[in-house]
Amino acid sequence: QVQLVESGGGLVQPGGSLRLSCAASGFIFSRYTMSWYRQAPGKERELVATINNAAGSTNYADSMKGRFTISRDNAKNTVYLQMNSLKPEDTAVYYCNARSQWNDYWGQVTQVTVSS
Numbered sequence: 257q258v259q260l261v262e263s264g265g266g267l268v269q270p271g272g273s274l275r276l277s278c279a280a281s282g283f284i285f286s287r288y289t290m291s292w293y294r295q296a297p298g299k300e301r302e303l304v305a306t307i308n309n310a311a312g313s314t315n316y317a318d319s320m321k322g323r324f325t326i327s328r329d330n331a332k333n334t335v336y337l338q339m340n341s342l343k344p345e346d347t348a349v350y351y352c353n354a355r356s357q358w359n360d361y362w363g364q365v366t367q368v369t370v371s372s
Contacts, residue, residue: 258282260352260363267369268342276337278352278363289355290328290335294348294368304350305337342370 264276276292292304305316305326314326325338335352349365 258354258361260354260361262350262352262363262366265350265366265368267371269372270342270344270370272342272370273338273340274342274368276339276350276352276366276368278335278337280333280335280352280354283354283359283361285333285354286330287356288359288361290326291353291355292326292335292337293351293353294346295351296345296348299348301351307335309356339368342368344370346370 259281261279262276264274266274268274287309289306289308291306293301294304295301303317304320305314305324307314307326307328316324323341328335347368347370349367351365352363354361
């Protein structure tokens with residue numbers, strides 16, 4: 257059974273930091289490209305960051321560059337999203353995604369709220 261379980265969301269003040277985690281099971285994690293997406297109220301889901309399965313190369317949405325860092329630990333079957341210098345506009349539900357040539361898996365959401 258495939259599972260992607262996100263954690264680490266919460267309420268943080270502007271300028272603060274959070275680290276999201278996504279623990280995977282039920283598939284060969286190291287073979288999958290992992291991504292974080294988010295969806296703010298009233299907006300479409302958007303890609304936050306991606307890390308590939310091989311060399312670990314990363315890509316970020318422009319608005320996250322320099323503030324967010326995606327990483328993975330294949331030994332722990334976990335992908336992380338370190339979020340620094342958070343802004344109110346980062347408030348959203350965040351999703352973990354695992355993608356290969358054949359499969360596309362989505363996790364549950366974790367809520368991130370940036371507010372004073």
